[in-house]
Amino acid sequence: MNTATRNNEGTTIVDVTGHIDLGSSPDLRKTLLESLKETDRLAVNLVAVKYIDSSGIASLLEVLKAARQGQKRFVLFGLTSAVRQVLQLTRLTTVFEIRETEQEVLHA
Amino acid sequence: MDVQVKLRMPSQARFLAVVRAAVGELGSVYGWPEAECQGVILAVDEAVANIIKHAYHGNSEGAIEVTCLGAADRLEFTLLDQGDPPDPGRICSQPLDDHAHGGRGTHLIRMIMDEVCYERVPGGNRLRLIKNLPAVGCTEKERSDA
Numbered sequence: 001m002n003t004a005t006r007n008n009e010g011t012t013i014v015d016v017t018g019h020i021d022l023g024s025s026p027d028l029r030k031t032l033l034e035s036l037k038e039t040d041r042l043a044v045n046l047v048a049v050k051y052i053d054s055s056g057i058a059s060l061l062e063v064l065k066a067a068r069q070g071q072k073r074f075v076l077f078g079l080t081s082a083v084r085q086v087l088q089l090t091r092l093t094t095v096f097e098i099r100e101t102e103q104e105v106l107h108a
Numbered sequence: 109m110d111v112q113v114k115l116r117m118p119s120q121a122r123f124l125a126v127v128r129a130a131v132g133e134l135g136s137v138y139g140w141p142e143a144e145c146q147g148v149i150l151a152v153d154e155a156v157a158n159i160i161k162h163a164y165h166g167n168s169e170g171a172i173e174v175t176c177l178g179a180a181d182r183l184e185f186t187l188l189d190q191g192d193p194p195d196p197g198r199i200c201s202q203p204l205d206d207h208a209h210g211g212r213g214t215h216l217i218r219m220i221m222d223e224v225c226y227e228r229v230p231g232g233n234r235l236r237l238i239k240n241l242p243a244v245g246c247t248e249k250e251r252s253d254a
Contacts, residue, residue, distance in 0.1 A: 019128075022157040023121030051128065053153055054212035082146055089219050090212050 163191025
């Protein structure tokens with residue numbers, strides 16, 4: 001898994017690529033929590049994530065919790081079928097703010 | 109002819125990708141539907157990850173053996189480890205919400221697989237996962253006609 005962080009119209013975007021599993025989810029968690037400290041609006045681009053497991057979902061939930069505590073916005077976008085399937089099976093599709101595209105994130 | 113694939117790996121998360129690739133390739137050979145294949149890969153990955161986390165508590169020196177017995181209509185995975193037995197409270201179904209601490213991996217396994225059986229065996233633990241796959245290996249048309 002790799003991550004790259006950038007800014008678009010005041011929103012911090014973290015582009016994630018590859019597989020998020022037990023080995024890589026701690027790195028994702030660390031990256032997102034560090035990014036969240038520096039912004040009020042954090043979006044995670046999952047369009048190049050081919051696989052995510054429950055440890056990855058747990059990391060995203062932890063960031064969501066931190067965002068809520070800090071009254072910040074945390075959005076997921078570009079969900080692949082693999083990511084969407086895991087969110088559906090864990091009944092979390094309504095817990096996260098989910099958008100289709102980056103443009104939707106910026107203008108919602 | 110049924111196919112048996114066996115992997116023996118250390119209890120290290122970096123080998124999860126190998127397990128996923130092996131299951132995925134087997135799915136390609138058998139022609140499993142994409143969604144079914146993704147689900148089975150996820151279930152087996154979660155099961156191995158649970159062994160690393162909960163049976164071996166992150167100790168990278170443990171051994172995990174994953175055996176996959178594939179047939180046209182049924183897949184059976186057997187996972188063996190020599191770690192601590194699973195916590196009955198964790199492997200039983202529990203309600204999930206966004207505040208739940210853990211248990212999602214086990215929930216996913218039960219949602220995806222048709223049979224899930226945890227057993228204590230001499231020297232360790234055995235987990236059997238079974239997935240019934242109707243009309244595996246046939247064409248899309250045969251599948252829709254079935």
